[in-house]
Amino acid sequence: MSDALNYLLEVRKNAMGPYFEFMKEGGKHLDRKTRSLLSVITKVDSQTEAGFKQYLKRALQAGNQADEILDAMLVCMPTLGLSKIIWAIDIIQKMELSEFKPENLGKKKQWIKLTPLDELNEGISCLGYDNRFCYINKREQEICIYDNQCPHQATDIPVSAxxxxxxxxxxxxxxxxxxxxxxxxxxxxxxxxxxxxLENNYLYIYN
Ligand code: FES
Incomplete structure (x- = not known):
């Protein structure tokens, strides 16, 4: 949220509170991915650069693929118009997001069998698959898996790092x-x- 909205919420809580409640209620049947995609579209429409950058990153973090974000903009072309989409693409290119590089688009993801669960070490480990690898953080029952490609410019980050x-x-x-x-x-x-x-005591990743 912007500093200005935070300020208004602080000094005009009664006036702004219902507005935020309305925003929350209005999107409650949408999942996080869809909501974040729609937010991107609103920022393209209003052409607010800082907001667009912020919501674009949020949409990627919510699990949207770059292809989905591009498609969402193109589907909205009848209302956005081509010039606003070009404005957005210019910003995306300047941001140098690895997900939007032409060579990274159009890849079909699939479930890949990674390892038997009981062979997974506690703590941080690195496992290979399909000429790539990923980092896994396992803490008791919790597992987080991270891509080894840097989110900046898709450099492979080696285990030596x-x-x-x-x-x-x-x-x-x-x-x-x-x-x-x-x-x-x-x-x-x-x-x-x-x-x-997790399926039949195996860990699968979707990549
Ligand atoms: S590619 Fe720039 S920091 Fe990783």
Missing amino acids: LNETVLTCPKHNWKFDLETGDCIEVGDRPLNQIRFK
Whole structure:
């Protein structure tokens, strides 16, 4: 939320409260992915650059693929118009988001059998699949899996870049904490999480 909205909420709570309640209620039947896609579209429509960048990152973090975001904009072309979409694409290109690079678009994801669950170590580990690898953080019953590709420019971050729980991308030194996936130094985007499921005592990832 912007500083201005925070300010109004503080100094005009009674007036602004119902507005936020309305916003919350209005989207309660939508899942997080869909809501974040719609927010992106509203920012393209209003052409607010800071808001667009913020909601674009949020839409990716909510699990949207770059292809889905592009499709959502194109589907809304009748109301947005081509010039607003071009405005948005210019910003996306300047942001250098790895997900939007042409070579990373159009990839079909699938469930990949990664490892038997009882062979998964406690703490941080790194496992390979299909000429790639991912980082896994297992703490008792909780599992988080992160893509090894840097969210900045899709550099493969090697195991040698791991120091305890901190992973440092060799290209521009963004640092990530594998406890949370957050970028803790230099950059501003977290590692991409990989969806997973447990089936018949096996860990599968969707990538
Ligand atoms: S590619 Fe720039 S920090 Fe990783």
